[in-house]
Amino acid sequence: MSDHLVDAAETPVTGAPRLALTMGDACGVGPEIIARWWGQGAHAATVVGCPQVMQRAVASLSAAHRPAVVRLAAWADGRGLLPGQMGVWAPPGLPADLIEAPWGRVDRRAGVAAAACIRAAVRLAQSGDAAGIVTAPLHKEALALAGEPYPGHTELLQAEGTPPGQPIAPVRMMLANPQLKTVLVTIHVSLRQAIEQVTFDAVLETLRITHRSAQLWGQPRARIGVAGLNPHAGESGLFGDEELRIIGPAIKAARAEGIDASGPWAPDTVFMRARHAPPEHIGEFDVVIAMYHDQGLIPVKYMGLDQGVNVTLGLPFVRTSPDHGTAFDLAGTGRADASSFGQAVEMARLLLSGRGVRV
Template structure:
C-alpha cells in the first residue's frame, strides 16, 4: 500500500527551508514511509540543490496526483512566489508572503483530501508580519486557515513530549491568560493525541507556574491553586492519569526518565528549553487540535547559515516520519 501523501511547505525561501527540504528528500527512507510533495518554488529548490551539491530532478506538477514519487525526483507544486536569485539570509517581506502562500496552498490541499498531512519548513515571524500577515507563527496561521478556534503546540523529542498551554506571548501575558478551562482543554487535546498515537492510558504531568509549585503560597500569588488545580481535578474525574501542578525542574527530569508520557507546560520557554537542550535536529513540532495533521521542524530559519549548505536535515526527516505515522493512524 502506498504511504500517505505529505505536503511539505518550503518555509521562508530566504532561510534554510529549501536546503533542508532538498537534503531530506535525498534519503530513500523518506519515500519508504510517505509520498512527499513540496509546496514552494521549483527554481528555489534547484538553487538550494546546487548549494548543497545535489542534483535531483525538480518535477513541477499542478496537483498531487501527478507526482512520480521516486527518490531522486522532487515533486513540486510551483507557486513561483520568488524570482531566481532571491537573497538568502535576509528578512524580506517578499519571503514572508511566499511562506504564507505555501502554507495556504498546503492547507487547501489537505482540506480537499488531496494530501494527508502537512509538514512545514520554518518561516520567519518578522517577515510574515512585514508581508501583512499578523500571526505569531505557523500554529496560529493554520488555525486561522482551517477555521479552528483553539489549537495547541506539542513538541516531541526522542524521550520527551511537551504540550503548551500558552506559546507566543510574553511571560506576564501568559500568566494572565492561563485559567482552569484552558488548562483542561490543553490536557484533553494532549490526551486525545497520545491515545490516537497508540498510548491507551497516557500518564501526564502538569507543570506549575511558580518555582517549587508555589511552595504552599510562599512564591507567587496562588496561581497554582486558582489556575491549575481545578483543571487537574477535572481531568482526574474523567479517569485520566494526571499529576500536578509539579515544579518544572523536577517534572522534566521525571518525564525524561519515563515517569510520564506527556508534560503540560504553562508557557513557551518552560516547554521549549528542555526539548531543545536534547538537540534541535531531533525535535518535532506537532499542532494539536487542527482538522488536518501538521508537523514541523523544531528550529527557525537560521538566516546566519542560510545559503551555505550546512543546515542539518535531521529534524525535517523526523517531522516527516511523525506526519506519516499520524496520517496512517488516522
C-alpha cells in the same frame, strides 16, 4: 541528478502524493533541508513552494544529495515521480520575483510566499488531496512584513484550519523528541500575557487535547505531568497561588473525565522526571504540560535540535515541523542538518497511522 528544472510531463503518473511539504522561508534553510532529506531516498510527498527556489537550494548541496526538481503544473501531477525526482508545485500567490530574495536576510517576499504555501497546503489537507502537512521553518519577522496578522505557524494553521463561520478551534503546540514530549498552554505572547492566559479553561482544554492526541501516537491513556507556573509550583501559595486557584482544579476536573493527569509539579524538576531514556532513566510521565513557551521548549531543545519535532495538536489534519528556525547563518551553505525535518516526516507518518492512513 539534474541541474535544471524538469517539467512533470516528462515523467510517468501513477499513484498519489501523500504529504504536502511547505518550503518555509525562501531565504532560510527550509528549501535546503527538504532537498537534502529528499536526496536520501524516494518519498510519497510533494513540495508546496517555488520551483526556482527549490532548484537554488538543490544546487547548494553536494552532487550526492541533489534530487532533480520537477516543476508541477498542478498538484495532481506529482503522482508517481521516479526515484530521485522531487515534485514542486507552485501555489497561487507566490511573488514573481521571489528567486531574487537573498539567502540569509529577512525579506517581505519570503513572508508572502511562506503564507501562500501554508494556505495552499491547508486546502489540500482539508480536501483530502494531501494526507498531512510537514512545514519547513518560516521567519516570523518576514511574516509580519508580509502583513500577516499571525505571529507564527501555529496561529496561521489554527485560523486557516477552521471552517468558515465556525469558532476558532483550540489547538496546542507540542515539541517532542524520543526522550521528552511537552505541550504548551500558551505560546507566542509576552511572558506577562502568558501568565494572564493561564486560566482554568486553558489548562483543562490543553489536558483534553493532549489526551486525545496521545491516542494517535499509540498511548490510549497517556500519563500527563503538569508543570506549575511559579517556582516550586507555588509552594502551597507562598510564591503564587495560580496552582491552587487554577492549575490544580483543572487537573482535578481532567481526572474526573478519565484523563491520567497529575500535578502541578515543580517546573524545575518535572521535565527531568519525565525524560525517558531507558535503561538508565525511565520517565514517570509520557508528556508534560508547560504553562508558557520557554518553560516547555528549553528542556526539549537542550537535548538537541536534530531529533526535535513540532506538532500542532487539535487540528483536523496532521501537521508537523522541525523544531528549529530558519538558520539564516547556514542558508545556502549546503551544511544545514535535515535530521529534524526527517523526524518531522516520521512523526507525521506515525500520527497518520493512528488515523488509519499509511504513507
